[in-house]
Amino acid sequence: MRIPRLGATDNVAVINGYPVITADPATASDWYDTETMYNLYSPLVYPAPEGGVRAHLATSWEPVGGDFTRWRFVLRQGVKFHSGNELTAEDVAFSMTRFIAMGRGNSGPLGKVTAAVVDRYTVDFVLDKPSAIFPDLLVLFFPVEKAVVLANVKAGNYGEFGDYGEDWLTTHDAGTGPYRMTGHIPGQRLDAVRFVDYFEGWSNAGWGPDEVPIEQLVFIMETDYTTLMTLLKSGGLDLEINGGWTLPQLGEIKKDSTLAFSSVWAQNVTVWMNSKVPPTDDEHFRKAILYAFDYEGIVGPWMQFGNGETGILLPNMPGYVAIDPQPRKQNLERARQELALSKYAKDLKNVKVSFHFCGGLGFEEEVGLQLQADMAQLGVTVEVTGPPWPQYSAECSSPETTPNMTIFLFGPQSAPTHDYYTYAMFAPKGLGWIFEAHWFFDDPEIIRILDATRAEPDSAKRLALYEQVQPLIASHALAFYPYQKPTLFARQAYIVGPQETIVFIGPSENMHMWRINMKAKEAMGR
C-alpha cells in the first residue's frame, strides 16, 4: 500500500528551513528570516545575478551633493501593499526611520540614516558618514505600510510610536511581497498565500505550460533529518532549503526519480587562524597548516555534490581569485619546510594548537579530526574541542580568548556579498567577533584597498579592487578553506525553480521565482 499522498491535488508548497526568529523586517536578522522577508516584503533594490543591485521598488537612485552622504531614490508608481493601498515615499521614509530607531537586525551596517520625503514618489536618505555602496546595503531594507503599522501600535519604549507595531508584525505583515502572511507561530510554522496584485505580476514567460504559481506556502521548521527524509518520501515536504542532509541521504534522494536537487548558493567553510596567539602567531606555522591539511581526503565522497575548492570569495561569485595552496592538495613536504622556517621549529613536541568547533555540528568536527590526524604526522598535537554555541561564539569576542583555530560556515547572507566576504571579514572596522577571529589588521595595503572598495560607486571598478585584494590577504595565510558546501535544496520533482541563480540568501528562496507543475503532481498522485 503506497504512502497516501498528503493533499495530492492542493496547490501548496511545504518548505522547511531554520526556525524563523522574527517576521518583522526591522528585527529580521537570520537566514530564514531573510528568506521569509523576500516572500512577504520587497526591498528597494534587488540583488543582480552578476553582482551589484538592480531596480525593484526604486526605479532609479543617485548621490546628491557629491560627497555620498545624501542619496535620492525615485520610487516605482502603482505598487500595491497587501492592504491594497499604494506604496508612497511617506511609507518608505517611515520604514527607514523605524528601521534605524529599532536598531536591530540588519540595520547595523547602515549606521545612522535620516529619511526625508521629497515628493509622493521621491525620498532622500541622509547618512551620518559617506558611503559609496549605500544602495547595495538596501537589499535588506524592506518598506512597510505606515498606516497599517501605526493602526496596530501597542505600548512600547519608542515614545509616541509605542512598540512600532513590532508585536503585531510577528503574526501579520504590512508588505508588498509576492506572498501575504496568513499565520505565524514563532519557531514552528508560518503560512502565506499568493498576492495576486504583486507589482512584478505573475507572467508565464520562461516557464513550462503546466508550471503555475504556487498558491499557498507553509514554512515549517524541523531540524531532524530522519524526520525530514520521511516527510520528503511521504510527499509531506515539497522543498527543503537548509541543505543539512547526510551523505547517505543525498545518495538516496539522487536515486529517487520523484525527488530532485537545486544547487543555488554555497557556504564557505572557513577556519580562522588566530594571528595573536602562539603558535599560530607565526606566519610560517600558519602556512604549514595550509599545506598539511588533506583537502581531497575530507571532500572525496562529497565531490559528486559539488564540494569543491573555495577561497576568500566563493567560486560562483564574479571576481573570484583562486588562492594558495594550488593545486588544492595536501603537500606534507612543503608543510615541513614551512614548519622548519617557523620560530617553533625546534620544540614542536610541546606546542599545543587548540581547534574549536561548534558543539553538535558533525561536519565541523570532521575538519578538526582531519587536521588533527594530518598535523600528528608532522609531530604537532592539535586539541579538538566542541563547546556549545553560546560559549563558542563568546570565546571569539577578543584575541586573547579566541582559540588558535575556529571553524565557521559563512553563507552569503549579508549585502553586498563581496563586501561581506572582504571588508567585513578583514578590515579593522569590519564585523569583528566571529567574522574576524584571525585578528590580523597589520597590513596597511590591505586596509587601503578595502576602504577604497567602500568609496568606489562604480561596481565594475569595485570588482577589480576585490580581485586585487584577495591574493594580498591570502599571502598572510589568515585562514584555510577546507571546501565550499553548496546548499542543496531537495525538492519534489514537480517543484521547478529558481528561475534566476542569485548568489545571495533571500532572493533564491523568493517563491515568486519558483513554480509548481500541478499536472505532474497529480500524475504522481501516490
Add this chain to the structure above:
Amino acid sequence: MRESTKADLLAAWRQRRRNLAHGWYKYSRNPLSVLGLVILVLVLFVAIFAPYIAPYPGHAKAYTNFRDASQAPSAQHFFGTDRIGRDIFSRTLFGYRFSLMIGAVVLGLGVAPGVILGLIAGYRRGTWVEVVIMRVTDVFLAVPPLVLALAITAMLTPNLINQMMAIALVWWPWYSRLVFSLASSLRNEYFVKEAELTGASQFHILFREILPNCFAPIMTKMTLDMGLVILIESTLSFVGLGVQPPKPALGTMVAEGAKRLPAEWWSTIFPALAIVIVILAFNLIGDGLRDVFAVEDV
C-alpha cells in the same frame, strides 16, 4: 589477653568467610546473576586491555580516513566504520572505559548522600527535618542536568570529572525521594517499633533496621540508572559537553549514529548493544545482590 584476641580474630575471620560463602551460595543460586558477573568481568577486561584487543587501536586516537567511511560491517571491520572511517568495533572497546567511569562516578557520588538523606527524612517524617531535606531535594530535582553541566563547565575547567560531578549533583535527589517514601512506610513496621522500645541508637534503627528493607528497590533503581547515566553522556555530547573528540564514548557514538539511521544502522546499533550488555550485566548483578540481602524465611 593476647591469646584470646588472636582466637577471636581467627573466629571472626572464619565467620566472615562463612558469611561470604553463604552470600555466594544465595547469589549463585540464580544462574543469571552469575552470568551478569561474568559479563561485567569481561567488560572490565576489555576496557582495560582495549589497546591490545582492538584490531585498530589507532582509531581511538587522531585518525581519519574518509575514503572508506561509513562501511557496513565486514571481515575487516566487525561493526563497520563510522562517518570518519574509524573502526566502530575498536572504538566501542575503548568507549567502555569512559562509560564505566561515568557510571561509577555519578552513581558513587550521587546514590549514597541521596539514600542517607532520604532515610533521615523518611524516619523523621512530619518534623522540620523532613521539610528541610525534602524541599531541598525538590529544588535540586528541578535543575536540569544540562544547565548545571553548562554552568559547571563555565565555572570550573570543563574536564570530564567536573561534568560528572555536575550530573551526580542532580542525581542524589532521585534516591532521597525514593528512600523517603520507603522509609516513611517502614518506620511504622513492628520491628522498628521494637528496636525503638529496646533503646536502639538512631544509627542502628536507620542503617540496621530500615535500610536493609529498602535495599531491594534501591538496588533495582541503581542498576537501572546505570543505563541512564551512560546515556546522559550522549545528551552532553549532543551539545558538545561530553567526551572531547577524538576519544570515543558509547553515549556519543549512539547519539551521532542515530542521525544516520536508518541507512547506516550499524553506527548506532552496535554501540547501543554495547551499552545494553553493560546494563544487562549490572541489572543481573543487582538482582543477584538482592537475593543475597533479601529477607528469606525458610
Add this chain to the structure above:
Amino acid sequence: MAKYIGLRLLQSVFVLFGLSLLIFFIARVVPGDPARQALGLLASQEQVERVREQMHLNDSFPVQYYYWLRSLLHGDLGVSSYTRRSVASDLAQYIPATLELILFATLISFVVGQVTGVLAGYFRNSWFDGVSRLVSYLGIATPSFVVAILLLFVFSQVLKLAPGIGRIPIMMQPPPVRTGFMMVDGLLAGRLDVTVTALKHLLLPAFSLAVIHIAQEGRITRTSIVETMQKDYITLHKVHGIRTSRILFKYLLRPSIIPTVTVMGLDFAFLMSNAFLVETVYMWPGFSRYAMTAMLNKDLNAIVAVVLVIGITFALVNLIVDIIIMFLDPTVRLRQGGA
C-alpha cells in the same frame, strides 16, 4: 489532609524562591552573551551594548535579580531573546503540547509497566519473568530518540504507513486553542477528526518516551511484589479462596506499588525537561524543546522561567505522590495526623 496540603503548598513557595535564586545565578554563569544572541549575527557592537543596558546585564547580580523578581510579581516573565515573544505566551503555547504527550506516555508506562511487573513478580523465575527482565534491560539501554527514530523508520519505510509526524497533519486546520490540549480542543470544537488524528499522532512519540519508564517502573514493582508475596496475609488470601486476579491486582499490587508511585512521579516530571529529543524527531512543538533551545542559546528569561516551570512540576508531582502514598498506605496517613 487539607491542612497538610496547605502546608506543603506553602513550603513549595519557598522551594520555588530558592530555585529561582539558584537558577538565576546559574543562568548568568552559563557562557555566552545573551544580548548578542538576541540581536543575531550582524548586530554592531554599539547595538549589543544598548541591549545589554536594556536587559540590565551590566548591573550586579542582586540588582538583576531585583528587576526580574519585580517584573515577575507583575506577571511579566520577560521577553524571550530567541522567539522575541513574551516568555509567558511561549509557555502558554508550548506547555500543553508537552503535557499532553507525557501524560499519554506516563499512562502507557503505568499500564504496561505495572501489568508486566505484577506478572513477572507473581510468576517469579518463570519464562515470563526472564523474558520481561531482558526486554526491560533492552528498553532501558536504548535512548528514547533511537527508539523514536527506529519506530519512525519501521512505520514509514517498512510498513509504508504515513506515520503521524507533528501534533496534527500539516495540512489540517488546527481547532481554536482553548485548553492547548489538541484532543480536548478538537472535542470542544466539535471536530472528531482532529481528536482522532491527534490521538494517532500521539502514539509513536508517547511510546518512544514510555519505553524506558515501562522498564524501570515494571522492575521496581516486580521486586517489591516478590517481597510482598512472602507475607502471611497473601498466603491467607489464597487459602480463603480469593480469586487470583483479585489477589494479583489488588491485594498484592497495592502494598507493592508504593516505591513505584514515587519513581513514576519523578519520571513524569523528568520527562518535562527530557522529552526534547523525541519532540525533535516528531516535530512536536513542545515545552521540552523550547527549554532546550533556551539553554543552548542562553535565553536568560526563558531559562529561568523554564526551570521554574520544571520546579513547579516536581513540587506538585511530589505533593500528589505523597498524597497518593498516604491513601495507599493508611499506616502513613494515620500516623501523619489523620485524613
Add this chain to the structure above:
Amino acid sequence: MPNASLLLEIRDLHVGFRIFEGHLRVLAGVTLWVAEGERVGLVGETGCGKTTTVKSVLRVLPIPPAIVTSGEILYRGRDVLRMHRRALHVLRREELTAIFQDPLQSLNPVFTVGSQLRDIVRDSMRTPEGRVLSRREIEARCIQALEETGMPDPERIMSNYPIQLSGGMRQRVCIAEALSTTARLLLADEPTTNLDVTIQDQILRKLDRLVDQKGSSVLMITHSMGVVRDLTQRIYIMYAGSIVETGPTRQLLASPKHPYTQGLMASVPRLTGRGVSEGIPGRIPNYLEPPPGCRFHPRCPHRMPECSVEAPPMSDVGADQRAACYLYRRSPS
C-alpha cells in the same frame, strides 16, 4: 487404600528444604488423619515441623527451597499434592480454611478489615441456588461472622485498618475470616500463642463453640498441653519431623507410653507446686544430619541398640493408643 470416610489423611509425608548448608530433612514420614467432624490435636515443641505440615496440606510451601520428596496428602481420597490448580482453588474456597499464629502478619495492612472480609465472602460463598451473594447479603454475612467471634461494634471494626486493632481483636478478625464461609476442615496453627492468657482462653472457647455450630473438623496445632486437653478428641505427639505417639487425648495425657511424651508431660509445670520439672536433657536434633533410626534415641532414657538402626514402626499400646517405640515392639499395629 484410601479410607473414604476420612476427611484428611497424610501418608508417610517426607518434606525437606535445600539451603546453603545442605538438605534439611524436616518431615521424615508423617502419617496422620482427621475423620469427618473430628477434632484432632498435633502437639510438639517449636521447630518439630508442625507448621511445615500445615503448609504442606494447604500447598503454600515456598517451592523452592522446599521440596516434597515423597508421601501423599489425601483429602477425601484425592491427593492434594497432585491436584490441578483449578481443583486446588475450589478445595481452598469450599473445604479448607486456616488460622495462622501471628495476627499482626495475617491481615493485609493497607486494606480495611471490611474490604478483606467482603472479598472472601464474595469469592467463596454462593447462595444455595449457586448465585453470587448481593452486596447486602455480603455485608450481613460479614457483620454476622464478626459478631460470632464476640467482636464488639462490628460495623466500626469493618471500616478500621488492621493497625488500629489490638492483637486479640485482629485474631478475632482472622477467625471471622476463616469461619465466614463453609469450612469443612479448619487448620489452626497455634492460633492463640501470641495472645496473653486471658484473651487466649476466651478466643479458644469461642473458636470451640463456633466449630461445634458449624460441625467442621479441626486440626489444632499447638505446643501447649492445656489447649489440646479440652478442645481435641484425639492427639498426635510430634517430635523432630515424625509422629511418635497418638491416641485419645485424655487417655494419652493420663498415661503417656512413648518416652518423649512421658518427658514432655513431666516438664509441664504443676500448679500443685511439686518443684520445677526436670525437662528433657539434650536439644532437638539438627535436621542436616538427623540421628538415624528413632530421632529421639540420643535423648531417650530407655535407649536400645536397635533404636539407632531403623525408625521404629507404630505399635499398639492398648485402647486405640499407639507409639513408635521398640519398647512396645511385641504388638506391631
